[in-house]
Structures are given as structure tokens and as C-alpha cells.
Amino acid sequence: MATEAVQALLERCDHVHLDLYDGAEHQEGGEAELMVPYLTESRSKQKILCRQLFVLDDMMQLLESTDQLFNEPCPPNPSNEAHRRWKVLKSEHKEGVQEVETLISTLQDRMDKLHHKRDRLTNLVTALEKKKDLSLQMGESLKTAHNALHVCEGQLAQLRAETDATLDRSADWQHLRDALQGYVEETQGVMQCRLLSVGSSELCVELRPRSCGSSSSSGQLEPLRLTVSWSPDDHFHLQVYQGTTWLLEESMKGHLSHLGAALLEVMQCYTSQGEMLAEIQALYSRFAIDWRPGQSASVPEDCL
Structure with missing residues (x-):
């Protein structure tokens, strides 16, 4: 590396200066090796000095420009312009605040x-x-x-x-x-029997004998109404409604099994005396006659 550096340095040196040295000096390698560090350091110092000179030149130019600024006249009334700009800025600020x-x-x-x-x-x-x-x-x-x-x-x-x-x-x-x-x-x-009404423990029938429809000189035989009631012990009680009870038994009682025979007996008794009953019924309808069962005779009401 040192030999190459020496060669490069010799190439850069002027040949006139190189001729001042004889060939013997070039052959002395020890002196060359001593000169290389010295020359390298000198080169570095020269670079530093060049940089400092460039900086100094820039500073001098800057100083010269400041002198020109000092020599220029100042603008008239700088405070008024600043005050005006301040007012403008204040007004703009106020408008901005209001907005x-x-x-x-x-x-x-x-x-x-x-x-x-x-x-x-x-x-x-x-x-x-x-x-x-x-x-x-x-x-x-x-x-x-x-x-x-x-x-x-x-x-x-x-x-x-x-x-x-x-x-x-x-x-x-x-x-x-x-x-x-x-x-x-x-x-x-x-x-010859018509059912008139039926109840829970009583019924009403009407006996119409065949001779009832036949007419006679004395009158007609009216139907016979009977009421039959019965008790829970299977006994009946038969009662005649007509006013001819003096010819018949006023009431009849017995077991329910004898009810048919009792009705048949009443029917036979009523029909066997039909002519006389028709005359009596005609008298009842024409005259005011009352019957007294105790005397078994009819008495006009005028004699009562």
C-alpha cells in the first residue's frame, strides 16, 4: 500500500522537480516511507485550511451585505403601518370571533x-x-x-x-x-167416560151414559162429574160433583184395585134412575127447589 501511494504521489509531482533528485535517492526506500505519512498529514491540513477559508469568505460576503442594508434608507413611518396592520388584524380577528x-x-x-x-x-x-x-x-x-x-x-x-x-x-x-x-x-x-183433568194425586172424569143423549118429556140427563183422589197407600176416594148426590152415595173409598168396579157401580146407578134424574134436573132448572136429604123430599125455596 505504501509503494502504491508513493507511485501515485510521484506521478502527480512535476517532472522538473523530480529531476533535481538523482537516482540514488529514489532507491532509498526508507526515506520514502518516512515522507509518505508526512505528506499525507500535510494534505489533510491543507484540506482543513481550505474549508476554513471558504467559511471565512462566506462570512465576509455576509458582512458586506449587512453594510449595504445599513446604508439603505429606512421606510417612512414604520409604526403607523404596523398599527394599521394591527388594526386590520384586530378587526379581522373580531369579525372571525363574531362569525x-x-x-x-x-x-x-x-x-x-x-x-x-x-x-x-x-x-x-x-x-x-x-x-x-x-x-x-x-x-x-x-x-x-x-x-x-x-x-x-x-x-x-x-x-x-x-x-x-x-x-x-x-x-x-x-x-x-x-x-x-x-x-x-x-x-x-x-x-161413556171423558177425562177432564189429571193431577199428581187426583183426576176428574165425566160420566156420559148412553141415555144421556135421549130426550124425554121431562128433559135430558146431564153428564155426571166425579173426582177421584188417591193416597200413597194405594187407596182411592171417589166424590160426586153433581147435585144429585141424594140418589148416589156421597163418596166412596177403597183400594185402587176396586176403582173400576166403583166407577161401574156409579154408572149403573146413575143410568138406572136416568128418567127420574132427568125430571129432577129439569125441575131444578125451571123452579127454585131445594133438596133436604134428612127428609128425602124436595121443598120449594118459598117454604124455607
Whole structure:
């Protein structure tokens, strides 16, 4: 490395100066090795000195420019211009502050309106949620009502079917009742007996003997009404309604099994004395006559 540095240095040196040395000096390698560090250090110092000179030159140029500035005249009334610019800046600042305050006020109003709208929207959302819940409840109620309606329709259809069946049965019973009524009338016509009323423990019948319809010189025999009552011990009590009780027993009692025989006996007694009973009934209808059972005689009411 040292030999190459020496070669480079010799190439850069002037040949005139190199001729001052004889060949013997070039051959002395020890001196060359001593000169290389010295020359390298000198080169470094020269570079530093050059840099310092450049800095000094720049400083001198700067000083010369400041002298020119000092030699130039000052602008007239610098304080007035600064004051005017300060006023302009102050006015702009004031206008800016006012504009900012106006914007802040406008923004505050908008914020208040937004808060009001937000509260209103919140209330509307709450009301909507309530209506939604109410709608769901009404939907459930409507569904329940529909189910109940379907059940009621099914029950109504069933009741209609039962009603129709009942009406059909009622019509059948009506026809049967009419038929039975006809049979009863025919039977009563044959039996010379007509049922007037029926109770839980009493019935009223009317005996119509065959001679009842025949006319005579004295009059006609009226039907005989009887009342038959019975007790829980299967006994009956028969009583005559007509005013001809003096011809018949006033009442008859006995077991229910003898009721038919008792009615037949009353019928036979009533028909056997039909002509006399017809005359007596005619007298009762024409004249005021009273019957005294104790005397077995009829007495005009004028003699009473």
C-alpha cells in the first residue's frame, strides 16, 4: 500500500522537480516511507485550511451585505403601518370571533333541535314498541278468539244437528200425541167416560151414559162429574160433583184395585134412575127447589 501511494504521489509531482533528485535517492526506500505519512498529514491540513477559508469568505460576503442594508434608507413611518396592520388584524380577528360565535350559536340551536328531535324520535320509538307489543297481544287474542269461534261453530253445528233431531222427534211425538188423542176420544166415546183433568194425586172424569143423549118429556140427563183422589197407600176416594148426590152415595173409598168396579157401580146407578134424574134436573132448572136429604123430599125455596 505504501509503494502504491508513493507511485501515485510521484506521478502527480512535476517532472522538473523530480529531476533535481538523482537516482540514488529514489532507491532509498526508507526515506520514502518516512515522507509518505508526512505528506499525507500535510494534505489533510491543507484540506482543513481550505474549508476554513471558504467559511471565512462566506462570512465576509455576509458582512458586506449587512453594510449595504445599513446604508439603505429606512421606510417612512414604520409604526403607523404596523398599527394599521394591527388594526386590520384586530378587526379581522373580531369579525372571525363574531362569525365563530354566530356559528356556535347556530350550531347550538341545531344541537337543541337535534336533541329535541332525538327525544321525540325516542318517544315515537317507545310508542311504536308499545303498539307493537299491543299488536302482538291483540294478535294472540284474535287467534284465541278465532279458535274459540271455530269451537263455537262446531258446538253450534252440533247443537243444530241435535235441535233438528229433537224437532224431528218432537214432530214424531206430536203425530203420536194426535193419534193417541184420537184414540182417547174414540175410547172415551165407547167407554161413556171423558177425562177432564189429571193431577199428581187426583183426576176428574165425566160420566156420559148412553141415555144421556135421549130426550124425554121431562128433559135430558146431564153428564155426571166425579173426582177421584188417591193416597200413597194405594187407596182411592171417589166424590160426586153433581147435585144429585141424594140418589148416589156421597163418596166412596177403597183400594185402587176396586176403582173400576166403583166407577161401574156409579154408572149403573146413575143410568138406572136416568128418567127420574132427568125430571129432577129439569125441575131444578125451571123452579127454585131445594133438596133436604134428612127428609128425602124436595121443598120449594118459598117454604124455607
